[in-house]
Amino acid sequence: MEEAKGEEVTLFGFWSSPFVHRVIWALNIKKIKYKYVEEDLSNKSALLLEHNPVYKKVPVLVYNGIAIAESLIILEFIEETWKENSIMPQDPYEKAVARFWATAAGDGLWQFFITEGKEREEALTSVINNFELLEKELIGKNFFGGDRIGYFDISVGWISYGVPIFEEITEFKIITEQKFPLLHAWMEAFSNSELVRDTLPLREKLSERYRKVWEATMQKKN
Amino acid sequence: MASEKGVMLLDFWVSPFGQRARIALAEKGVQYEYKEENLTEKSELLLKANPVHKKIPVLIHDGKPVCESLIIVEYIDEVWSDKATLMPSAPYQRAQARFWADFIDKKVYDCGSRLWKLKGEEQQTAKKEMIDILQLLEAQLGDKKYFGGDSFGFVDVAFVPFTSWFYSYETCANFSVEGVAPKIAQWAKRCMERESVAKTLSDPKKVYEFVCFLKKKFGVE
Numbered sequence: 001m002e003e004a005k006g007e008e009v010t011l012f013g014f015w016s017s018p019f020v021h022r023v024i025w026a027l028n029i030k031k032i033k034y035k036y037v038e039e040d041l042s043n044k045s046a047l048l049l050e051h052n053p054v055y056k057k058v059p060v061l062v063y064n065g066i067a068i069a070e071s072l073i074i075l076e077f078i079e080e081t082w083k084e085n086s087i088m089p090q091d092p093y094e095k096a097v098a099r100f101w102a103t104a105a106g107d108g109l110w111q112f113f114i115t116e117g118k119e120r121e122e123a124l125t126s127v128i129n130n131f132e133l134l135e136k137e138l139i140g141k142n143f144f145g146g147d148r149i150g151y152f153d154i155s156v157g158w159i160s161y162g163v164p165i166f167e168e169i170t171e172f173k174i175i176t177e178q179k180f181p182l183l184h185a186w187m188e189a190f191s192n193s194e195l196v197r198d199t200l201p202l203r204e205k206l207s208e209r210y211r212k213v214w215e216a217t218m219q220k221k222n
Numbered sequence: 223m224a225s226e227k228g229v230m231l232l233d234f235w236v237s238p239f240g241q242r243a244r245i246a247l248a249e250k251g252v253q254y255e256y257k258e259e260n261l262t263e264k265s266e267l268l269l270k271a272n273p274v275h276k277k278i279p280v281l282i283h284d285g286k287p288v289c290e291s292l293i294i295v296e297y298i299d300e301v302w303s304d305k306a307t308l309m310p311s312a313p314y315q316r317a318q319a320r321f322w323a324d325f326i327d328k329k330v331y332d333c334g335s336r337l338w339k340l341k342g343e344e345q346q347t348a349k350k351e352m353i354d355i356l357q358l359l360e361a362q363l364g365d366k367k368y369f370g371g372d373s374f375g376f377v378d379v380a381f382v383p384f385t386s387w388f389y390s391y392e393t394c395a396n397f398s399v400e401g402v403a404p405k406i407a408q409w410a411k412r413c414m415e416r417e418s419v420a421k422t423l424s425d426p427k428k429v430y431e432f433v434c435f436l437k438k439k440f441g442v443e
Contacts, residue, residue, distance in 0.1 A: 054325065054358070063314075066314055068314070068317045068321075069321065070320075070321060070324060073317050073320045073321055073324065074317075076316070076317070076320065077313050077314070077316070077317040080313035080316060081313045092297055092300040092301050093283070093286055093288070093297070095296075095297070095300070096288045096293050096294075096296070096297045099290075099293045099296070100274075100288075100289055100290055100293055103290075104274050104275070107274070129273065129274070130274060133273065133274065
């Protein structure tokens with residue numbers, strides 16, 4: 001575990017947050033030793049509010065007393081501060097593509113999950129379009145990052161557990177092996193990797209949480 | 223897209239997001255071809271270059287498209303790294319620059335739109351929000367020449383195009399940027415002394431004309 005003298009790293013998080021998972025994966029790839037603080041989002045700690053006064057959200061990374069918020073920004077900070085085990089591509093164009101998909105990959109998925117009828121159809125069209133493009137990004141690669149898991153993979157990584165859970169709850173399959181062979185293979189490889197396997201909360205626990213949200217949302221509509 | 227050598231920018235004249243890219247290219251002295259898009263009839267090229275969002279700006283460099291204005295600006299900074307560096311060098315300062323540029327992205331255009339789209343109570347709420355945003359940004363700027371310190375930087379590029387929308391915000395919601403955030407107003411004037419900014423930003427009166435056109439289009443009184 002890398003821990004330079006006088007280096008203190010704390011991560012404020014919440015167990016089910018996909019944004020927090022991104023940071024955990026990055027810290028683990030870099031083999032950075034850190035302290036984890038689980039927040040009660042219904043009763044946020046004074047420390048969290050002090051470290052992230054603008055958004056008051058998790059994740060927040062505190063490094064030697066200074067706070068960094070917003071998961072993708074934290075990822076780039078981690079990459080730049082700890083040089084070993086690089087997670088970003090070197091090429092500026094590849095970086096731009098990875099940064100684009102880091103935010104765009106999830107577009108429409110949540111809407112697909114919590115809407116019905118025409119709204120859901122539109123969201124699904126958008127999701128399928130995106131997945132077709134992501135499928136192309138995987139051509140000739142094991143992971144979006146190439147041979148190894150990198151920034152691109154961990155940024156879109158929540159798809160690997162989020163999509164199967166959404167599919168199960170809505171009883172609608174989006175990523176099939178036939179339609180998206182590379183994406184399907186990536187999801188398996190990513191979820192089963194040593195990095196992810198040991199850090200993800202129990203699938204059942206996550207599934208239960210999403211189901212509760214879905215039921216509450218559906219109830220509000222009907 | 224053919225692998226044509228060179229730089230092309232797909233854009234829309236009044237877009238503050240497109241202007242970020244234009245300012246960055248100008249700061250770096252990059253020659254490029256500007257293509258004005260008709261947003262009610264988007265070109266095949268745009269739809270192919272940005273199939274996900276179908277939005278401008280898109281930077282096409284040697285045939286390869288880069289989308290999302292802040293990603294474009296970072297890309298420009300990394301490729302043409304020999305002059306006018308926009309991002310700071312230290313990791314924490316870089317994180318801060320990205321944070322505030324992202325904040326501007328999340329808040330300013332959306333809140334600004336509500337200022338001219340809404341009336342009454344809702345408009346007042348949007349106005350209060352805009353004042354909060356400006357004052358938060360002012361606190362970040364402090365007494366520095368630019369958000370980037372002594373040199374014009376990433377956050378400056380991210381925010382400065384919106385300064386030509388101040389007149390529209392002020393007129394629609396009846397307040398003064400100088401009144402609520404004087405340092406921001408002064409910073410805006412300083413930025414206009416830079417050629418890249420002066421040549422890129424739309425005339426505030428023209429922006430207002432555009433806003434009035436949008437108001438008619440959306441049926442806002």
